[in-house]
Amino acid sequence: MFSLEGLTNSLQQWLNAHFSSTWVLVIESLLVILLAITLFAILGLVLVLMERKVAAHMQIRLGPNRVGPMGMFQTTADTLKLIMKEGLTPDGADKFLFNLAPFVVMIVAMLLLAPIPFAQNFQIWDINIGVLFVSAVSSISVIGILMAGWASNNKYSLLGAMRSGAQIVSYELSAGLSIITIVVLTGSLQLSDIVSSQQNGWWIFKGHIPAFIAFVIFIIAVTAETNRAPFDMAEAESELTAGFHTEYSGMKFALFFLAEYINIFIVCAIGATLFLGGWMPLHIGNLEGFNHIMDYIPSSVWFFGKVFFLIFLIMWFRWTFPRLRIDQLLNLEWKYLLPISMLNLLLVTIMAIMGWHF
């Protein structure tokens, strides 16, 4: 049976047989870097195309259908066009920070890949505080956005960056609190432990209604954290031209664009890992036959299936809800989501102490 675990194990054995331990480390690091970059490129192409197709479907259009079969190579063509374009730097801009900002945003997105379990025993770094690592590093991306907005020396960019800063800092609270509910239920911050605790059922089912509330709050908060519509105040085309990346063109713009989609993938991967069991197959109670059939599907397929389901959900939001105003956005967080998630955390704690979950 195909499994990524077997692949990495045989690779490790082969490397150990042929090289000294230092070189094995170096070669493995290079391989991980190469794989991460490949994953990024593929995800960027696939997710942009998916977004356009989903949008077209929701609006009863066809979407891109000219380049390649079903328009499959449309995003590749767009990327080639962006590479060819000149990367302008405005005269009044702070040159150094202006050029650094897209890379900061990108590197943060790359760092977030490290603790995600893509399949059974297939993980770059199983750090023992994986969940905290994710929330810490994702809070750094706002610095890149603020840098971009300020260095552009443009009022729209600065306004967009300020909005984005306020938004990300405040929605981080709810996202963090809903992550903590699962940490309380599991009793571990390590992502591999969290996945293996869902062997007999995913937390969204095992944790009763509080876990479901946490899941909903998590999805809302991460939609806001990735600056997606209906919370895309940072770019708000109708008010701010393009928000914090108004002045960017060519490949530097493409990096921001790519980072947005990668961030969506990563937050959905975290959501799938915490609430939907990560790479764990769907098991229903004592239905032995059904469970065995589910076990035959490889764990990586389960993981990517769940992640893409959540990504579809977030895209669905974008084409369903109108954009909020900035004051409505902050009201929603501070007056509703934060009190609800604190109360919810209390409920979950009581539940975990009394052992009411399955």
Place this chain on the structure above:
Amino acid sequence: MNITQILFWFLTVLAIGSSLMVITSRNPVYSVLSLIVTFFALSGHYILLNAQFLAIVNLIVYAGAIMVLFLFVIMLMNLNAETEPQKNKWLRFAGIIAGGCFLLVMVAALRDADSRAATAMTTYGETGLIQHLGKVLFNEYVVPFEISSVLFLSAMVGAVVLGKKE
């Protein structure tokens, strides 16, 4: 030199260099950004000492929250090198003397400290791991820990109450 040593020297140079940048750069935005780099380098040091929890909390609290607030304020006020007010010459002089005195005291205090003989435990120490930290916090220091968490919680509730007031 093994990998740990190379990383240590790299992080040390990064930390000292960027903290010098904090006080020497003319532009306040650059100062704040170099301070963030300093925090990253320090977090790297914590990870080398196997204190992963401390490293991440350092990033969340300082780089992620406080520094973002700093950046926010400084960017909104739009302080630039041109608009920087000229500081009083005597004030600078006093600042140098005060800082020099502090350095002298620190050097004198640390010269005979026990920590000089102790070697850092890299990559295998248990002290910084979250299991150990949690046990210490909830056994030995439970009262101060609870008091400070109630303080933070009340600050958060206070923010919500202030926001609710029309």
